[in-house]
Each structure stands twice: as structure tokens, then as C-alpha cells.
Amino acid sequence: MAKIKGAVTVNVERCKGCNLCVVACPTDTLSLQANEVNDRGYHYAYMSNPDACIGCCSCALVCPDACIEVYRVKVD
Amino acid sequence: MEIQDIIRPENKVYSAPELLDQNVHMHYCPGCSHGVIHKLLAEVIAEMGLAEKTVGVSPVGCAVFAYNYIDVDWVEAAHGRAPAVATAISRLWPEDVVFTYQGDGDMSAIGTAESIHAANRGENIVMVFVNNAIYGMTGGQMAPTTLVGQKTATTPYGRRVDLNGHPLEITNLMAILDGTCYVTRQSVHTPANVRKTKAALKKAFQNALDKKGTSVVEVVATCNSGWKMSPEKANEWMAEHMFAKYPLGDLKDVK
Numbered sequence: 076m077a078k079i080k081g082a083v084t085v086n087v088e089r090c091k092g093c094n095l096c097v098v099a100c101p102t103d104t105l106s107l108q109a110n111e112v113n114d115r116g117y118h119y120a121y122m123s124n125p126d127a128c129i130g131c132c133s134c135a136l137v138c139p140d141a142c143i144e145v146y147r148v149k150v151d
Numbered sequence: 152m153e154i155q156d157i158i159r160p161e162n163k164v165y166s167a168p169e170l171l172d173q174n175v176h177m178h179y180c181p182g183c184s185h186g187v188i189h190k191l192l193a194e195v196i197a198e199m200g201l202a203e204k205t206v207g208v209s210p211v212g213c214a215v216f217a218y219n220y221i222d223v224d225w226v227e228a229a230h231g232r233a234p235a236v237a238t239a240i241s242r243l244w245p246e247d248v249v250f251t252y253q254g255d256g257d258m259s260a261i262g263t264a265e266s267i268h269a270a271n272r273g274e275n276i277v278m279v280f281v282n283n284a285i286y287g288m289t290g291g292q293m294a295p296t297t298l299v300g301q302k303t304a305t306t307p308y309g310r311r312v313d314l315n316g317h318p319l320e321i322t323n324l325m326a327i328l329d330g331t332c333y334v335t336r337q338s339v340h341t342p343a344n345v346r347k348t349k350a351a352l353k354k355a356f357q358n359a360l361d362k363k364g365t366s367v368v369e370v371v372a373t374c375n376s377g378w379k380m381s382p383e384k385a386n387e388w389m390a391e392h393m394f395a396k397y398p399l400g401d402l403k404d405v406k
């Protein structure tokens with residue numbers, strides 16, 4: 076059966092650490108960095124559990140700062 | 152499969168909108184609904200091929216700098232006067248698509264007359280109305296749309312009907328006017344709602360191309376700073392309290 080694998084990129088310097096992408100993700104792929112911050116001091120989002128991503132775009136849709144881009148492939 | 156094998160141009164399914172300049176930092180508070188609505192406008196204008204024939208009119212309110220963020224032509228209006236300015240632009244440039252971007256203070260307090268009369272005249276414009284039930288920019292004072300009981304800087308014990316009157320559903324007033332062709336109320340707090348708001352904006356812009364009159368797209372929104380909540384809690388509070396007074400869906404859609 077074909078399986079969907081996804082991945083996202085986060086524009087780290089644009090991210091404001093609002094956490095809305097983390098809440099919207101149905102697969103718990105994303106987290107905010109616990110210790111790292113960007114130049115503006117925000118704990119930015121990253122894929123803490125990249126294997127779980129299904130490329131559904133939920134995170135990108137709700138992101139207020141258009142930081143997230145999404146990639147998706149079918150694997151057999 | 153490794154991440155670098157997935158993150159390849161041919162696998163891309165969602166890109167940041169080109170018209171939203173990635174190098175310009177938006178000044179909005181983290182999690183503010185204004186950012187999502189800007190993003191959708193940038194997507195819709197690009198997808199409809201209208202980048203060169205769209206004119207926005209930005210408000211006074213937190214969205215005052217919208218002209219720095221979405222790469223189309225803009226005019227900045229005085230507080231509440233966006234629909235009057237949009238009227239002039241639309242009449243002088245009838246082939247352009249003209250939209251206003253207004254908060255609830257702009258649309259339903261100081262700009263009530265301009266907004267209602269532009270809609271009543273059926274000006275061929277799109278009005279994007281961001282209803283976050285508060286004056287965000289000036290520090291979270293009560294707006295006409297503030298809910299009964301809602302705490303703001305000027306209603307510290309909650310809005311009272313006997314003192315402050317009722318929340319104003321200005322979008323409902325717009326819907327009964329003969330000049331409006333499309334009046335809808337949406338939100339951007341979930342992926343599904345973001346998609347619906349995008350479709351509503353597309354319809355509104357198409358109405359302007361088809362010269363059908365005034366389209367009003369209200370977005371029930373959050374101001375997490377003014378409401379003194381986290382962005383996540385603000386979305387929950389909005390769904391729990393705002394939608395009862397401002398139910399989502401189309402109020403009018405003239406075929």
C-alpha cells in the first residue's frame with residue numbers, strides 16, 4: 076500500500092513561536108524549541124518528530140507569519 | 152526515506168505566498184489573526200492573477216502597515232474612511248479590484264457611516280472586516296463588537312448593556328442593504344476554516360471583477376494580546392464565545 080510521507084521547513088527568523096502550528100498538527104510532528112531562540116528571541120517551531128509528518132499542510136495553513144512550507148511524497 | 156529526499160522542489164505542496172514579502176517582518180503579535188488573513192489575501196490575489204490590478208485601502212488599527220506586507224498597490228486611509236477612499240479609487244479605476252481592510256473599530260465605530268453608505272450605494276468593492284471585538288492597536292479598549300461581559304481596558308468588569316449598549320452586528324446590517332451582493336462571516340482558527348475564508352475571499356474578488364456590487368467578508372478573529380490570552384487560548388475562547396453572537400456562514404449570496 077502506498078504511504079504518504081511529509082516534511083516541512085520553518086523559516087526560523089520569521090517564526091514568532093506562537094505555537095499555533097503545533098496545536099494544528101494532527102500527528103504531533105512539531106514542537107517549539109525549548110532552549111534555542113531566533114534573532115528576535117522567539118522559541119521557533121521545528122519538526123521534533125519528523126517521521127510522523129504526513130504533509131497535510133494544517134500547520135502551514137494556520138501559521139500567521141507564513142513561515143512553513145510543506146513537502147509530500149508517496150512511498151510504495 | 153530521509154528528510155532531504157522529501158524536501159525537494161518537485162514534492163512541494165505548500166509555498167509561502169509570493170506577494171507576502173518574506174524579507175519584511177510583520178509587526179503583529181505572535182499568533183495574531185491579521186497575519187493569517189494577510190496570507191490568504193496574498194494567495195488569492197496571486198492565484199487570480201490580480202497582482203497588477205488590485206488596490207488595497209489599509210485602515211487605522213493594527214493593520215495600518217498592511218501596505219508594507221502585501222505587494223500590491225495601496226492607499227492608507229484615515230481611521231474609518233477606507234470605504235470612502237475605496238469608493239473614489241473604484242470609480243476612477245473601474246477595471247481595478249479595490250478592497251478595504253478594516254478592524255471592528257474602523258468598520259463599526261468611527262467608520263460606521265462610510266462603511267454602511269458604501270455598501271448601500273453598492274460600490275464595486277470588497278470589504279474585509281477583521282472583527283476581533285476590541286481596539287487592538289490602542290491597547291485593548293472596548294469596541295462596538297465587544298461581547299456582553301467581555302473584559303477590556305475600558306470595561307474592566309466586563310461590558311454592560313445598561314452602560315455600554317449591545318454588541319453591534321454590523322455585518323447583519325450590511326446584508327439587508329440592496330447594494331451588497333455577498334456578505335459572509337468566516338474565521339481562521341483551524342485549517343478547515345482557513346480554507347473556507349480563502350474561498351470566501353476568492354468569491355468576493357470575483358464579484359468585484361464581475362461588477363456585482365459590494366462584498367463583505369467578515370473574519371471573526373482574535374486579539375490575543377488585547378484579550379490577555381495565549382494565541383491558542385484566544386482561539387478557544389473565540390470559538391466558545393464569539394461564534395454564538397457572530398455565527399459563521401453566508402448571510403447573503405446573490406447569484
Ligand SMILES: Cc1ncc(C[n+]2csc(CCOP(=O)(O)OP(=O)(O)O)c2C)c(N)n1
Nearest residue numbers: 211212213230254255256257285286287288
Ligand atoms: C481619527 C482617529 N480617532 C482615533 C484614533 C485612535 N485609534 C487608532 S486605532 C483605533 C481602533 C483600532 O481598532 P480596530 O479598528 O478594531 O483595529 P484592530 O487594531 O483591533 O485590528 C483607534 C480608536 C485614530 N488613530 N484616529
Ligand code: SF4
Nearest residue numbers: 100128129131132134
Ligand atoms: S504537514 Fe501536517 S503532519 Fe506535517 S507537520 Fe504540518 S500539520 Fe503536522
Ligand code: SF4
Nearest residue numbers: 090091093094096138
Ligand atoms: S505557526 Fe508559524 S509563527 Fe507560529 S510557531 Fe508555528 S511556524 Fe512559528
Ligand code: SF4
Nearest residue numbers: 180183213287374375
Ligand atoms: S494587539 Fe491584537 S490585533 Fe494587534 S497585532 Fe497584537 S494580537 Fe493582533
Ligand SMILES: [Mg+2]
Nearest residue numbers: 254255285287
Ligand atoms: Mg479590532
